[in-house]
Amino acid sequence: MAPIAIGIHGGCGTPARELLGEADWAETKAHLEQSLRAAWAILAAGGKALDAVEAAVVVMEDSPHFNAGHGAALTEAGAHELDASIMEGAGMAAGAICAARAIRNPIRAARAVMEKSDCVLLAGDAADAFARKAGLATVPNSYFTTERRRQALASLKARAARGTIAMASEAERHGTVGAVALDAGGTLAAATSTGGFNNKPVGRVGDSPIIGAGTYARNGVCAVSCTGQGELFIRRVVAYDVAARMHYAGQTLEQATDAQIFDVLTGHQIGAGLVAVDAAGHVRAPFNTLGMCRGWIEADGAIHIATHKDVERRGVAARG
Numbered sequence: 138m139a140p141i142a143i144g145i146h147g148g149c150g151t152p153a154r155e156l157l158g159e160a161d162w163a164e165t166k167a168h169l170e171q172s173l174r175a176a177w178a179i180l181a182a183g184g185k186a187l188d189a190v191e192a193a194v195v196v197m198e199d200s201p202h203f204n205a206g207h208g209a210a211l212t213e214a215g216a217h218e219l220d221a222s223i224m225e226g227a228g229m230a231a232g233a234i235c236a237a238r239a240i241r242n243p244i245r246a247a248r249a250v251m252e253k254s255d256c257v258l259l260a261g262d263a264a265d266a267f268a269r270k271a272g273l274a275t276v277p278n279s280y281f282t283t284e285r286r287r288q289a290l291a292s293l294k295a296r297a298a299r300g301t302i303a304m305a306s307e308a309e310r311h312g313t314v315g316a317v318a319l320d321a322g323g324t325l326a327a328a329t330s331t332g333g334f335n336n337k338p339v340g341r342v343g344d345s346p347i348i349g350a351g352t353y354a355r356n357g358v359c360a361v362s363c364t365g366q367g368e369l370f371i372r373r374v375v376a377y378d379v380a381a382r383m384h385y386a387g388q389t390l391e392q393a394t395d396a397q398i399f400d401v402l403t404g405h406q407i408g409a410g411l412v413a414v415d416a417a418g419h420v421r422a423p424f425n426t427l428g429m430c431r432g433w434i435e436a437d438g439a440i441h442i443a444t445h446k447d448v449e450r451r452g453v454a455a456r457g
């Protein structure tokens with residue numbers, strides 16, 4: 138049987154364990170598992186990697202525990218501007234939206250841009266208008282707000298006033314969600330969605346909607362979704378660089394992802410992580426922060442979920 142695989146991340150800005158209660162962690166993990174299972178059901182039924190990564194990301198966008206969709210970060214003006222992208226490795230088709238303010242599930246809009254327009258990236262009001270026209274759900278900007286993000290914004294503004302911004306935790310600052318998949322037909326896909334950085338300048342766009350920086354997929358090589366300080370990921374073209382290391386330099390998925398996260402990005406002293414899958418269905422999810430919500434199911438069906446260092450096994454998903 139041809140291998141299938143799904144890998145997800147919920148951002149490398151995961152709070153320290155003691156900052157959230159047991160119930161919050163249990164729900165965070167339940168939503169990670171739900172995201173994995175939604176994708177796996179599609180892949181196990183012979184469905185497309187593209188559908189699987191979209192389904193996985195939608196679950197995390199709808200969850201308040203991740204910085205994407207409901208639960209997204211706030212700009213310095215106290216509003217939400219959302220970025221997302223999706224890519225399929227067969228024809229290297231891609232779509233993205235950035236600085237959108239009303240699209241309930243930004244990843245669905247990224248896919249609509251890919252499939253229903255001649256563009257790769259639509260920004261701001263044009264992205265919102267495009268989503269409405271494509272029949273996607275739109276919501277008031279306040280739908281995305283949660284108490285946790287409001288507190289993070291207040292805390293960052295207080296730090297900025299005191300000149301202690303450098304001491305802010307990764308969790309206060311940022312997060313993202315992403316998914317990568319391999320389907321039974323050998324096609325790879327990647328998807329990423331984010332509210333970006335808390336207290337970001339209005340109009341700031343990170344790496345998540347930039348193909349090659351935050352998201353990349355190429356059949357026969359790998360699919361990658363990134364999380365961390367977007368400016369560095371754009372300058373280092375991180376997702377593409379992982380694929381290039383494998384394709385041109387013959388590195389394994391492990392070598393290529395470890396080199397990016399632990400050598401290149403750690404060298405810049407930024408929090409960074411990613412999830413990636415190769416053409417054989419191996420999943421890697423390296424990060425250099427305290428924690429990164431993540432999960433994966435490889436060909437054997439074993440479900441893995443983690444928020445910090447330890448990885449939990451959660452049974453085996455059927456192949457059907």
Ligand code: ASP
Nearest residue numbers: 312313333343364365367
């Ligand atoms: N990469 C995202 C951005 O810069 C943030 C993150 O992943 O934490 O917008």
